[in-house]
Amino acid sequence: MRRAALQAVVLAGLASACTGTIGAATPGPDPVFPTDGGVLEDGGCAPVSRNDEVRLALAGACAGCHLAGSRPYWASLTAFEALVYDPKYVTRGDPDNSLLVKLFKGTAPGSFPQMPPGERYDALLARGGASMSIADVERWIRELPPQGAVVAEPMPERFTVRRLTAEEMILSAMSQLGLTLEDFVDTSSPDWRTEEYTVRGGRFFIWPKDWAPGISRQYVSDARTVERYEALGGMAALDNRGKDVSIGPAAMQTLVQQSQAWCRRALEKPGNTAVLRHVALADRSATKAAEIKRNIGALHLRMLSEPATDATIEALYTRVYLPGEAQSTKAGWTAVCASFMRHPLWLSF
Ligand code: HEC
Incomplete structure (x- = not known):
């Protein structure tokens, strides 16, 4: 699902995608945080619901420690709602009986009386490090819609961390660095995928064989295009190779070279401010x-x-x-x- 979405993004010429997630692999525009009134900077993703709006508004204060690990509440709307609809933390309609509110106020029982742990939330707010007031948090809990009122994308793997797949590494790097397929190959012919094509000079292209049906190892100027992809652990259905998301020496060596080549390419690309x-x-x-x-x-x-x-x-x-x-x-x-x-x-x- 996610990968299909990523592919669609790149193949559509990297039009920015609005996935509503704050994650390392999220393609599209810069991570966005709302300014006052929920207007997003950079013309970025709009929140998909009131809960998402709150998640984004609190991201600056909370996401730093809660994007991954055992409490990745800010990694997606689904993950955030797992917190919001856990009666241990939030009593719908009753902020005074919600541990989450006590955490904001620094009055929670237990070993972590306040969130964020290092600084009182109201102090953070006062110095501009957060934008949503505690009163607004309380109002939101008072008006919290019932769970499931908004359908969110399922995210079964939300409590695990894994390495990005080769496809994700390629597509999110392109997206973040402001690069497109066109920077590597000439895609002007509608049949470019099935024809022999030339990788633009020394551009360190990485592309799966499966995404180029009809040709196999015919990347004329850069025979290592597919090899690199496989070194990153990419799968090749044609060869019965599965995905490999381990972090072995071949993957790391390829990533080191890719990171340098692609970052340099991004810097050299005229008009690219990524x-x-x-x-x-x-x-x-x-x-x-x-x-x-x-x-x-x-x-x-x-x-x-x-x-x-x-x-x-x-x-x-x-x-x-x-x-x-x-x-x-x-x-x-x-x-x-x-x-x-x-x-x-x-x-x-
Ligand atoms: C500097 C890192 C950091 C920041 C920033 C941070 N947290 Fe936490 N948070 C923690 C740690 C550490 C724990 C405890 C870890 C554990 O129990 O797994 C925790 C636990 C929690 C818990 C569970 C508390 C419990 O007692 O069960 C909630 C809820 C929570 N954080 C919400 C927030 C919210 C809301 C914010 C933003 C206002 C926030 N956190 C910001 C580090 C952080």
Whole structure:
């Protein structure tokens, strides 16, 4: 289902998809968080229901620790509703008897009296780190619709974490980096899939044999296109090969090369702001350090679906970006971008 959706996205020329999930593999526009009144920045996905609106409004304060692991409440609307409709946490219509509200207020019994654990929610709110007031949370619980009032996409694997499949790695990388099939092959002929075709010069194409019916290993200029795909653990129905989502040396080696080649390609693509939103390639640390750090933070959010802490941004700036910039700004940004593609959060689902 998810993969079919991903394929449809890419094959439709990467029109942005609105899946309503906040996840590392989510294709489409940047992860979006609502501003006041539920209007979304960047013209991104609109929430699909009131509960989804609340989920997105709280994401900035809560999703950082609850996207994966044993309590991935923010990973999708379904996961969030598993929390919302658990009577242990929420009594519908009765915020005063809802543990969730006590967590916001810092008055919950047990070893975690408040969420987020490090800082009182009202303090976070006061300094602008959250947008939904506790009174709004209470109002929402008072008016909470019955469970199932809104049909959400089933997500049976919601409490497990696994590595992305090869297809997901290819499609979400393309989407996040602002690349399309056209960057790799000429798709102007309607029969391009069944004809021999040339991979545009040295572009490190990765594509499954199954997605190119009729041709087998005829990628004229780049015979390793299919080989790389198989190294990533991609399946090949024609060869009876199943999916392999283990993280072995072949997959990692291919991913390292892919991350570098594709990030560089994204930086070289004219007019592509997927990687550089807040700086230009010509900007250097001597005069634009603040913008560079801001861009590192934005890219972290875009690719890992999690806001970066200041310490993380600083570490990426000094240890990853600056050493690369000594060679060229392109090398600096390639290093930052490629490091995200090899991050466990990027690789997992
Ligand atoms: C800095 C990380 C962090 C942030 C941010 C965070 N949480 Fe948690 N949350 C935790 C940890 C750690 C636990 C306990 C883990 C466990 O029991 O598995 C937890 C547990 C919970 C629980 C279960 C509590 C219980 O007693 O059973 C709920 C509900 C929860 N968080 C909601 C939230 C909400 C709502 C927010 C945003 C306001 C939030 N969390 C933000 C780390 C975080």
